[in-house]
Amino acid sequence: MSDHLEDVKKYAKKPVNEAAVAGLEKTYRLVLSQADTRYVACSDKAELETVRKNFLEKKLGLSGDDLDAAVKDVCETMKATRSKSRLTFYYLLAERYGKLDALA
Numbered sequence: 001m002s003d004h005l006e007d008v009k010k011y012a013k014k015p016v017n018e019a020a021v022a023g024l025e026k027t028y029r030l031v032l033s034q035a036d037t038r039y040v041a042c043s044d045k046a047e048l049e050t051v052r053k054n055f056l057e058k059k060l061g062l063s064g065d066d067l068d069a070a071v072k073d074v075c076e077t078m079k080a081t082r083s084k085s086r087l088t089f090y091y092l093l094a095e096r097y098g099k100l101d102a103l104a
Contacts, residue, residue, distance in 0.1 A: 004032075007088045011077055012095060019104035020094065024087045027103070032087060040089045042075035055090055060099045070096055 005021050031037045041047045048071050056062045056070070074092045078084045094100050 004085065004087045007085050008091045011088060011092055014095065017095075017100040017104065020100040021087070021091060023103040024090055028087060028090070038083075038086060040075075040084045040086050042072075042078075042084065048072075048075075051089070051093075056093060056097075060094060060097060060102060062097060062099075 002021070002025065004025055005016065005018060008016050008021055025032070040051060048068070051071055052067045056067050070093060073096070074089055075084070077092060078089065091100075091103075094103055
């Protein structure tokens with residue numbers, strides 16, 4: 001079982017969709033392999049805007065006023081973890097919007 005899967009299990013509200021985790025690992029392999037992009041920095045406004053634009057809007061096809069609030073909610077959910085895994089962060093956002101199947 002991958003380290004990513006174990007990390008997602010710490011935060012997921014429902015049983016983990018392992019195919020979605022595998023899909024995220026495959027899609028974001030390059031991003032996850034680089035130290036400076038592996039994690040989401042919740043204290044960086046530009047980073048959070050990138051998450052909204054590149055993942056929620058472009059990847060998941062979402063729009064609306066609640067996207068920034070969703071990103072902040074995931075920051076709050078993961079606040080105990082200093083290094084917030086990008087894969088887990090994205091998984092939690094997709095879970096919130098019922099878009100896990102789009103990642104598999």
